[in-house]
Amino acid sequence: MTPRSLKRRPFGNRSVIVEGDSSGTINTGDTTVEMPRIVRVPLAMLLAALLTVGLGWLYFDWFSPKFAPNYRTQFLIDAAAGAHPEGAAEVARSLRKTVVNSGDKDALALRRFGGECGAADNTARLVGFGDGNREEIGRAAARVRPSGRPTLVRGIVQAVEDFSEPFDRKARQVNRIIVVTRHGVDACEDDIAFVEREIRERVGAAGLSLQFRVVGFKVPDEQRRDLDRIATAAKAPPPVYAENATDLDRTLDWFSSAEPVLTSAQRIVDTLNTTVDQVNTAIRTVKQGRLDTADSTLGRARTAVNGTRPEFDDLADRAGNNDARNVNEAADRLRRKQKQVVDEASRVMEAAEAGSPLATRMKAFERAAARYNDEAKSMNKLLTALRGKLTGTS
Known part of the structure; x- marks a missing residue:
């Protein structure tokens, strides 16, 4: 018999030779174990099934959603x-x-x-x-x-x-x-x-x-x-x-193009507004001296905006449409203003942790919050105009 594999491994003061061939025989040097066909066939089927399930999971859980x-x-x-x-x-x-x-x-x-x-x-x-x-x-x-x-x-x-x-x-x-x-x-x-x-x-x-x-x-x-x-x-x-044909054009354009833009934009706005609410909560807890609570709340605010990535991607994929392009640019400005609010809130907390006066940092935070609110108002006007496209009132 010509072995398919031959490896020598140390085992105490001895060496064990492990041999195997396509018949299912395992030879350890001292002992030969014969794997009967009734064991080999189900084992091979089990391994094939596990491989199929693994590849299926990889496709449905990772590859397919990506595309x-x-x-x-x-x-x-x-x-x-x-x-x-x-x-x-x-x-x-x-x-x-x-x-x-x-x-x-x-x-x-x-x-x-x-x-x-x-x-x-x-x-x-x-x-x-x-x-x-x-x-x-x-x-x-x-x-x-x-x-x-x-x-x-x-x-x-x-x-x-x-x-x-x-x-x-x-x-x-x-x-x-x-x-x-x-x-x-x-x-x-x-x-x-x-x-x-x-x-x-x-x-x-x-x-x-x-x-x-x-x-x-x-x-x-x-x-x-x-x-x-x-x-x-x-x-x-x-x-x-x-x-008439004009009404039909407007309605189909709304459902096919404008409504998806509005949906993605509204999700972005809702997420960013929730994040700003978290920041405001963190500032209140800083003033109350509860810095640990403020820190965890700010941490959630920093990461929450990443949940809007699919919506930003969707707006970018519709960039050939003027509405999508305008809304995407407005949403990006709003997100940048929101990041400035979070950054200024973090500086307020750093000052509190260092025992420094908060007045200067608080004023910077309030200015960032005011800029965010102005941008949010502009975004709401843009979305209101987009909603009016369905009725022709934009």
Whole structure:
């Protein structure tokens, strides 16, 4: 027998020769241990399983999240025949304008609904999720030709299923479906209570946080009440009703571009304001002589702002959009002012620890706090103007 490995190790005053070969035999020089096949095969399977689990954990816990999109957005558009046959073309044009302003790391997809009740093709995914498919989405939407009946509920149900496919890269921040419909009713389901239950159950079964946004384009007045209930079932805000192409452009731009910017910015502002509250608490405890408490509170304030990194990254990824660029610059100024507040508070505490007078340091802290408050007011005005874009009042 030719050994596969041969190592000599000291063992007291003796040497032990450890040999092994592919048959599962272990030779220690004095003793030969034969590993039977019934042991070797399960052991090899166990090692392979452990390796698979380890690689899976590495992928899902580290590799996949690092490259996950900030947002996963699926547009669900109405391809049914209707009273306004030009509506589908107007939706396609508006969608083409909208996706151009999406974030660089947004994964977008497109699905349509419309056809015959019970038919397998009464909804279909036209473009799968991807972060470089904007032109493909525009072309696919332009090829839609209205036909059949509005199968809105099945479109929503299948759109939810699209977010539950194995090995999908889940969004780091938001998964959402933007519904653009020219109908407020479903031709195949006239029991609105059943429709509500069906949507709620499917969304719940998806097992992930999923946002809905509903846009009604030229929806007849008598159908709007049903569409309102469908939106409520999906835990969406009330539908936004667009009467013309200009309204539709503004609404889709809001949901696709402005709302994510506002969401990220608001999270940043909330975090920074919480941090400043912690600083103010630390200053009060310094005045009370509780320096240990002040030090720990300031420590939390220094690290809290790092939690806004994903939101800053999201704003940076939307830098091609003027709103995102302006908000990103304002948020960065606000963060720098916040850092100055924390630094001045730290100097107040250092003076207290040294037993030095606090008046000079306190004045510097108050000036930094005033500058932060001024910047916060400017940021709030900017965000208020951004909110007004949805209604055209900005």
